[in-house]
Amino acid sequence: MMSVTVLLFASYADALGASSISIDLPVGATVADVMRDLRRRPGADRLPPAPLLAVNERYAPVTCRLVEGDEVAVIPPVAGG
Amino acid sequence: MMSVTVLLFASYADALGASSISIDLPVGATVADVMRDLRRRPGADRLPPAPLLAVNERYAPVTCRLVEGDEVAVIPPVAGG
Amino acid sequence: MTPLARLHRDLIDPAVLLRAVAGPGNGAVLLFLGVVRDINDGRGVTGIEYTSYEAMAQRELTAIANEAAARFDTPDLVIEHRLGELGLQEASVAIAVAHPHRGQAYEASRWVIEELKRRVPIWKREHYTDGTREWVDPRGHSAAEVTR
Amino acid sequence: MTPLARLHRDLIDPAVLLRAVAGPGNGAVLLFLGVVRDINDGRGVTGIEYTSYEAMAQRELTAIANEAAARFDTPDLVIEHRLGELGLQEASVAIAVAHPHRGQAYEASRWVIEELKRRVPIWKREHYTDGTREWVDPRGHSAAEVTR
Numbered sequence: 001m002m003s004v005t006v007l008l009f010a011s012y013a014d015a016l017g018a019s020s021i022s023i024d025l026p027v028g029a030t031v032a033d034v035m036r037d038l039r040r041r042p043g044a045d046r047l048p049p050a051p052l053l054a055v056n057e058r059y060a061p062v063t064c065r066l067v068e069g070d071e072v073a074v075i076p077p078v079a080g081g
Numbered sequence: 082m083m084s085v086t087v088l089l090f091a092s093y094a095d096a097l098g099a100s101s102i103s104i105d106l107p108v109g110a111t112v113a114d115v116m117r118d119l120r121r122r123p124g125a126d127r128l129p130p131a132p133l134l135a136v137n138e139r140y141a142p143v144t145c146r147l148v149e150g151d152e153v154a155v156i157p158p159v160a161g162g
Numbered sequence: 163m164t165p166l167a168r169l170h171r172d173l174i175d176p177a178v179l180l181r182a183v184a185g186p187g188n189g190a191v192l193l194f195l196g197v198v199r200d201i202n203d204g205r206g207v208t209g210i211e212y213t214s215y216e217a218m219a220q221r222e223l224t225a226i227a228n229e230a231a232a233r234f235d236t237p238d239l240v241i242e243h244r245l246g247e248l249g250l251q252e253a254s255v256a257i258a259v260a261h262p263h264r265g266q267a268y269e270a271s272r273w274v275i276e277e278l279k280r281r282v283p284i285w286k287r288e289h290y291t292d293g294t295r296e297w298v299d300p301r302g303h304s305a306a307e308v309t310r
Numbered sequence: 311m312t313p314l315a316r317l318h319r320d321l322i323d324p325a326v327l328l329r330a331v332a333g334p335g336n337g338a339v340l341l342f343l344g345v346v347r348d349i350n351d352g353r354g355v356t357g358i359e360y361t362s363y364e365a366m367a368q369r370e371l372t373a374i375a376n377e378a379a380a381r382f383d384t385p386d387l388v389i390e391h392r393l394g395e396l397g398l399q400e401a402s403v404a405i406a407v408a409h410p411h412r413g414q415a416y417e418a419s420r421w422v423i424e425e426l427k428r429r430v431p432i433w434k435r436e437h438y439t440d441g442t443r444e445w446v447d448p449r450g451h452s453a454a455e456v457t458r
Contacts, residue, residue: 009215010285011297054283057218073215073283077299080212080219080243080284081196081255081275090363091433092445135431138366154363154431158447161360161367161391161432162344162403162423176328176341184399186348191401192419193324195339197332199410251332253339262347264423271340272416 002068015046083149096127165231165239167223171246179258183238190264196255206291215283222282234270236261313379313387315371327406331386338412344403354439363431370430382418384409
């Protein structure tokens with residue numbers, strides 16, 4: 001098993017009631033596995049079908065393979081400026 | 082006869098050695114008549130064939146008819162900004 | 163100078179940005195300010211709260227500054243973005259670009275603000291005159307609507 | 311505000327322009343500065359002297375400010391142009407525009423500077439590092455060359 005940190009922001013943090021969640025996953029898991037875990041949690045029905053994602057501060061596809069300690073961010077529509 | 086004032090600026094004032102010239106013309110004269118008069122003066126060979134012109138602070142064609150007291154400006158290539 | 167990108171909670175001071183981009187070979191300076199306005203989509207706004215994924219936002223802002231410098235051929239470029247609670251008419255973002263020629267200064271400035279809005283992980287929650295607050299989805303609907 | 315256009319001999323103060331265009335409904339502010347650079351067409355420049363057909367230049371600047379306000383739908387627009395002797399890095403022209411939306415602020419700013427350069431009767435004489443001075447013809451040759 002390995003552990004990754006999931007970061008949630010803005011409306012997504014409100015939806016899941018948390019801004020950071022630690023998730024345990026089998027070695028070799030991908031971002032898609034993180035999303036499957038997240039979607040079982042209360043409030044996850046308020047996430048869109050395919051949110052933007054980042055791994056270790058870079059945008060990444062849902063197929064991205066993770067390693068122990070990775071930081072996965074689920075990114076709401078950005079609204080800077 | 083009527084009298085008009087001709088204004089010269091920048092390189093054109095340098096060319097003719099004056100920034101303001103009073104010219105007497107027959108009633109009904111146009112800007113073209115002003116230019117004919119100007120071209121007889123020393124230094125006028127340094128004016129281009131068809132300079133920009135203004136009458137009473139507005140761009141005007143060489144065919145513009147003049148009246149007593151009009152102010153005719155011969156405008157070098159503008160270089161504001 | 164080298165291109166700068168800063169994410170911070172202090173008031174943005176345009177004079178600081180203008181000084182930073184000055185250089186003897188520059189003939190054009192362009193300063194863009196995005197400011198908090200009192201109305202959005204017909205609703206009265208009293209202020210905006212900006213939040214971010216700060217490490218990634220800083221990284222993306224820096225990348226945009228460097229990419230713009232290379233693409234538009236000038237090192238004289240500063241981007242600042244505010245975080246926290248902003249009142250009406252406060253600047254949330256400032257972009258200063260200086261360049262020998264104005265055409266590229268305009269293009270660089272416009273490119274930077276569009277890239278920033280496209281990819282920097284910053285979010286805003288508008289506070290409305292009726293006392294409610296909502297996360298803004300710039301794609302045209304409020305976050306509340308998206309998730310219903 | 312109503313659009314403003316000023317031709318003057320004082321230093322241009324960007325803060326004054328930014329204050330003038332501020333308004334509660336504006337979400338974007340754009341400030342353009344044209345500044346004296348130390349090199350032009352490969353020649354070292356030490357300063358520029360600006361002169362004008364002042365009454366007509368003021369009239370044209372005012373017309374451009376009003377036309378831009380109507381065309382881009384904002385009254386919050388200021389144009390200032392310096393006259394007299396300017397040192398390196400001093401601003402010869404400043405254009406501030408504020409607008410609810412950034413797209414039109416960029417377009418208005420760019421339109422104003424292009425119109426100004428096209429039609430306002432202002433001239434400049436560059437002073438060079440070799441001690442000479444020449445009236446500038448922006449069509450690409452010096453006035454001296456034109457008349458030869």
